[in-house]
Amino acid sequence: xxxxxxxxxxxxxxxxxxxxxxxxxxxxxxxxxxxxxxxxxxxxxxxxxxxxxxxxxxxxxxxxxxxxxxxxxxxxxxxxxxxxxxxxxxxxxxxxxxxxxxxxxxxxxxxxxxxxxxxxxxxxxxxxxxxxxxxxxxxxxxxxxxxxxxxxxxxxxxxxxxxxxxxxxxxxxxxxxxxxxxxxxxxxxxxxxxxxxxxxxxxxxxxxxxxxxxxxxxxxxxxxxxxxxxxxxxxxxxxxxxxxxxxxxxxxxxxxxxxxxxxxxxxxxxxxxxxxxxxxxxxxxxxxx
Amino acid sequence: xxxxxxxxxxxxxxxxxxxxxxxxxxxxxxxxxxxxxxxxxxxxxxxxxxxxxxxxxxxxxxxxxxxxxxxxxxxxxxxxxxxxxxxxxxxxxxxxxxxxxxxxxxxxxxxxxxxxxxxxxxxxxxxxxxxxxxxxxxxxxxxxxxxxxxxxxxxxxxxxxxxxxxxxxxxxxxxxxxxxxxxxxxxxxxxxxxxxxxxxxxxxxxxxxxxxxxxxxxxxxxxxxxxxxxxxxxxxxxxxxxxxxxxxxxxxxxxxxxxxxxxxxxxxxxxxxxxxxxxxxxxxxxxxxxxxxxxxxxxxxxxxxxxxxxxxxxxxxxxxxxxxxxxxxxxxxxxxxxxxxxxxxxxxxxxxxxxx
Numbered sequence: 001x002x003x004x005x006x007x008x009x010x011x012x013x014x015x016x017x018x019x020x021x022x023x024x025x026x027x028x029x030x031x032x033x034x035x036x037x038x039x040x041x042x043x044x045x046x047x048x049x050x051x052x053x054x055x056x057x058x059x060x061x062x063x064x065x066x067x068x069x070x071x072x073x074x075x076x077x078x079x080x081x082x083x084x085x086x087x088x089x090x091x092x093x094x095x096x097x098x099x100x101x102x103x104x105x106x107x108x109x110x111x112x113x114x115x116x117x118x119x120x121x122x123x124x125x126x127x128x129x130x131x132x133x134x135x136x137x138x139x140x141x142x143x144x145x146x147x148x149x150x151x152x153x154x155x156x157x158x159x160x161x162x163x164x165x166x167x168x169x170x171x172x173x174x175x176x177x178x179x180x181x182x183x184x185x186x187x188x189x190x191x192x193x194x195x196x197x198x199x200x201x202x203x204x205x206x207x208x209x210x211x212x213x214x215x216x217x218x219x220x221x222x223x224x225x226x227x228x229x230x231x232x233x234x235x236x237x238x239x240x241x242x243x244x245x246x247x248x249x250x251x252x253x254x255x256x257x258x259x260x261x262x263x264x265x266x267x268x269x270x271x272x273x274x275x276x277x278x279x280x281x282x283x284x285x286x287x288x289x
Numbered sequence: 290x291x292x293x294x295x296x297x298x299x300x301x302x303x304x305x306x307x308x309x310x311x312x313x314x315x316x317x318x319x320x321x322x323x324x325x326x327x328x329x330x331x332x333x334x335x336x337x338x339x340x341x342x343x344x345x346x347x348x349x350x351x352x353x354x355x356x357x358x359x360x361x362x363x364x365x366x367x368x369x370x371x372x373x374x375x376x377x378x379x380x381x382x383x384x385x386x387x388x389x390x391x392x393x394x395x396x397x398x399x400x401x402x403x404x405x406x407x408x409x410x411x412x413x414x415x416x417x418x419x420x421x422x423x424x425x426x427x428x429x430x431x432x433x434x435x436x437x438x439x440x441x442x443x444x445x446x447x448x449x450x451x452x453x454x455x456x457x458x459x460x461x462x463x464x465x466x467x468x469x470x471x472x473x474x475x476x477x478x479x480x481x482x483x484x485x486x487x488x489x490x491x492x493x494x495x496x497x498x499x500x501x502x503x504x505x506x507x508x509x510x511x512x513x514x515x516x517x518x519x520x521x522x523x524x525x526x527x528x529x530x531x532x533x534x535x536x537x538x539x540x541x542x543x544x545x546x547x548x549x550x551x552x553x554x555x556x557x558x559x560x561x562x563x564x565x566x567x568x569x570x571x572x573x574x575x576x577x578x579x580x581x582x583x584x585x586x587x588x589x590x591x592x593x594x595x596x597x598x599x600x601x602x603x604x605x606x607x608x609x610x611x612x613x614x615x616x617x618x619x620x621x622x623x624x625x626x627x628x629x630x631x632x633x634x635x636x637x638x639x640x641x642x643x644x645x
Contacts, residue, residue: 036431038438083617090620092377095434096568097616103565104609111606219561223442230435261450265443271436275427 003134008252010132014141016248021148021203022221023228023240024155025196031235032172032192035084035091039098041222042105045215047073047201048208049109052119062122070201074194081190102218110215124209144206151199156237168192172235200225223264231271233281242282246270328580332489339481343474349594351477355549357590358484359542364571364582365491366538369498371571373531374425375511380437382564384536386444386555388414388543393461393553394454403467403548407541414540418533425532426525445559460554467548480549487545488583491538495579503527562605566593569612573622581624588623 022044029037047069054065080101087094113119126139159165171178171188179185204221211217228247232239247267254266274282307314342351367381391413392406401409424436448455455461467483470476498504509517510524517524547553557563566589574585592611596604619626 036435086617091431093572093616093620095377095379095431096572097613099561099565099568100609100613100616103561104606104613107606107609111603220442223439226435226439230432230439234431234435259450261446264439264446268436268439268443271439272424272427275432275436276423279427279429279432281432 004256006133007135007256008249010135010137011256012245012249012252014137014145014248015251016245017145017148018141018203018207019224019228019248020152020241020244021144022200023225023232023244024148024152024237025198025200026225026229027232027235027237027240028155028192028196030229031237032168032196033084033088033189034172034175034235035088035094036234037084037098038095039080039102039105040225041218042102043073043077043197043201043218044204044221045106045109045218046076047204048121048213048217049113049119049215051121051205052113055121066121066123066205070198070205073201074197077197078190078194081186081193084193085186085189102222106215106218113215115214119213121205121208121213123205125206138210140206140210144203144210147206148203151202152237152241155199159237164191227264227267227271231274231281233278233283236281236283239281239283246274246282336482336485339478343478348474348477351481353590353594354587355477355481355484357587358481358488359545359549360566360570360590361488361583361586362484362491362542362545363539363567364574364586365488365495365579366535366542367567367571368574368579368582369495369538370531370535372499372504372511373507373535374433374528375507375514376425376430377434378437379434379564379568380440381539381567382558382560383437383440383444384414384418384539385543385546385558385563386441386448387417387536388540389547389553389558390455390461390543390555391540392544392547393464396464396547397461403465403544406548407544410540410544411537414543415533415537417540418536419529421536422529422532425528441559441564445556448555448559455555458554458556460552460556461547462552464547464551464553466551467545484545484549487541492579492583499579507531565609565612566590569616573612573615573619575622575624578622578624581622584623 025043026037026040029035029040050069050072051065054060054068055062058065060068080098083097083101084094087097124140125143128139130137130139130142159169167178167183167188168191170181171183171185171192175185178188224247228240228243229235231247232241232243247270250267250270251263254263258266339351339354342348342354363381363385367378370378370381388410391410392403395401395406395409396403421440425433428436449457452459466476468476468479470479499507506517506522506527509520509522510527514524543553543558546558570585570589571582572585573588574583575581589612593604593608596607596611600607
């Protein structure tokens with residue numbers, strides 16, 4: 001029994017940290033633009049397949065390919081801004097059109113690199129394993145957890161203490177007042193779209209050796225990010241932090257005690273119950289922090 | 290019970306007054322012929338076209354029309370749901386799967402016939418909707434949309450988790466057909482008319498609801514929920530009732546799919562691709578427009594089939610790109626185009642509320 005508890009405790013932390021990294025971008029976009037990026041999941045797939053393209057097709061050095069893929073993903077996120085701007089006041093059209101963009105990109109990637117291509121990325125930082133009591137954990141999981149937390153801290157520090165961060169927070173708090181102060185809101189929106197994609201792209205690149213890579217890999221990751229963001233209170237990073245670990249621990253407990261396939265069902269039930277008491281999530285989405 | 294027909298002085302209105310004991314219920318229908326002309330012509334063409342196709346041996350178009358009818362069943366009910374809850378919903382495919390699994394499992398386990406499974410699919414779909422209805426009350430604005438987006442994915446996972454029950458990708462085979470006709474072409478014709486009948490019943494019900502005082506309440510709820518509450522409208526009650534009943538209505542589409550294909554593979558209908566078909570049919574038809582939902586369904590099913598024939602290699606991409614292009618260029622949908630040309634304000638316009 002103690003072993004199971006220890007399993008749940010450690011894996012809850014690992015899952016929570018990975019989810020934090022995956023959901024970070026979605027929360028930033030929701031917090032700054034006040035839109036819900038239903039195409040967010042496509043950037044997970046895009047980053048991995050762009051890395052493969054730069055590395056294997058264009059024969060670039062692996063690490064150069066990874067950096068270029070992250071930059072290109074961020075730029076393509078900025079490239080979606082005209083679509084978002086067009087439907088900024090029509091939320092339903094925005095959500096549907098972003099889902100369509102997501103599915104179209106997946107299908108295009110599937111045409112270029114079908115599953116049989118066997119895309120993989122050797123981004124394992126270490127082949128070693130760690131023993132904690134009777135539990136064996138691959139080092140890569142520890143690395144991803146640490147990287148996720150560091151990235152989260154960098155984003156928080158950037159938003160709290162840099163001048164650009166101040167501008168982003170101002171836009172997230174009051175759009176019209178920001179305009180009155182001469183802030184170029186469009187520029188901030190576009191910049192935030194790009195900035196938001198950087199961290200999840202890095203996390204997914206590190207996570208890719210531990211998961212199945214296929215053109216439709218973005219959807220389940222997106223669902224996880226969505227659950228974290230909804231539970232946390234859309235657009236609030238404090239809430240995202242707490243929610244990531246809440247969902248991480250729910251998944252760990254249910255995954256080890258019941259069945260891994262029941263993890264999402266359990267977290268959905270938990271989200272509904274928590275929203276009963278806190279209809280706007282764990283943290284009210286008044287501002288990004 | 291005494292039913293009295295009464296022709297009032299107001300032109301073009303047929304009024305039924307129904308006395309039950311001492312209480313009076315009043316029903317009104319607009320019978321102005323010019324209001325009926327276009328819908329009658331459209332319905333006649335719609336119902337006679339399959340016979341023409343059958344005569345000329347164009348059976349594949351008939352199959353596409355049946356699929357369009359299935360999409361229309363979902364989108365008509367979905368339109369009422371969007372209007373009645375005042376929110377965009379990304380979870381209709383969840384209830385399609387619920388209806389399909391109920392029909393397939395009850396046929397397989399207890400040998401129920403299609404009529405019995407129809408009843409069971411509707412009732413259980415409604416009950417599942419009622420069970421999930423708290424989310425429509427508690428979750429504000431887009432939280433609701435995002436939670437409903439997660440619902441089909443959760444059921445998708447469950448179908449793999451309990452693949453011994455749901456069959457995962459294999460599905461549940463051996464569901465009895467709705468009708469036992471030896472000639473497959475005649476069977477297709479009958480399936481078309483059964484599906485068309487369900488669509489007509491749905492349109493009738495939804496149209497009546499929207500023209501009733503409850504439709505007006507939904508209109509207010511759509512515009513501003515706070516104002517609706519201030520007027521004394523029990524918005525939560527309306528949302529729960531609409532959510533539950535439309536869940537049952539959408540489940541019937543799942544029931545039809547199970548008996549039509551004689552097997553049910555839920556994962557096909559829980560996929561984001563199937564959700565896209567429904568959302569685009571509803572939006573391209575004209576968001577919240579009941580007749581537009583049927584037009585949108587036929588348009589989407591037709592374009593999907595056309596791209597499959599014209600460019601089979603890239604059909605999915607072509608379909609998605611085309612739909613996205615139309616979404617960008619036609620914000621009012623196809624019904625909106627018609628309304629712009631022939632504008633008549635029969636009933637108060639109901640818009641989907643932007644405020645969340």
